[in-house]
Amino acid sequence: MRITRLAGGIVFGLISCLGVAFYAAGRNQGPSDLFKQYCAKCHGEDGTANTPKGKQLKARDFTDPEFQSGKSDKDLIKTVTNGGEDMPAFGKKLSPEEIEGLVKNDVRSFRKK
Numbered sequence: 001m002r003i004t005r006l007a008g009g010i011v012f013g014l015i016s017c018l019g020v021a022f023y024a025a026g027r028n029q030g031p032s033d034l035f036k037q038y039c040a041k042c043h044g045e046d047g048t049a050n051t052p053k054g055k056q057l058k059a060r061d062f063t064d065p066e067f068q069s070g071k072s073d074k075d076l077i078k079t080v081t082n083g084g085e086d087m088p089a090f091g092k093k094l095s096p097e098e099i100e101g102l103v104k105n106d107v108r109s110f111r112k113k
């Protein structure tokens with residue numbers, strides 16, 4: 001009786017550990033779907049712009065610390081909304097909330113820790 005309860009406890013513990021691990025892994029799985037859909041073509045799913053289009057247009061490497069510290073969220077939101085030299089404008093395609101999320105959650109997430 002006692003043994004079964006102990007075994008049950010261990011099994012339950014293992015399962016919940018796995019659950020937490022999977023949950024955590026899922027949350028760290030890189031860029032959002034929105035980023036993959038609209039931005040990864042040039043900026044790459046890893047943010048380094050190491051894609052044919054990214055290299056051709058010289059898109060920014062989001063993992064570059066100088067890039068990350070050189071611009072404020074406001075600057076970046078402005079560029080994504082209005083476009084840059086070769087960076088397309090997304091102000092008509094995406095809502096301000098979506099653009100803010102892309103900058104704060106995706107672009108900033110590539111910052112090297």
Ligand code: HEC
Nearest residue numbers: 038039042057058059060076079080084085086087090102
């Ligand atoms: C067609 C290729 C292309 C796509 C698609 C693209 N970008 Fe860019 N992006 C660029 C290029 C090229 C630059 C380099 C700066 C410039 O051209 O103005 C850039 C620069 C940037 C910068 C840096 C701006 C700065 O002030 O230095 C940010 C932030 C950015 N892109 C975010 C995004 C986000 C978010 C998306 C998706 C919604 C996206 N980009 C989609 C090509 C692209």
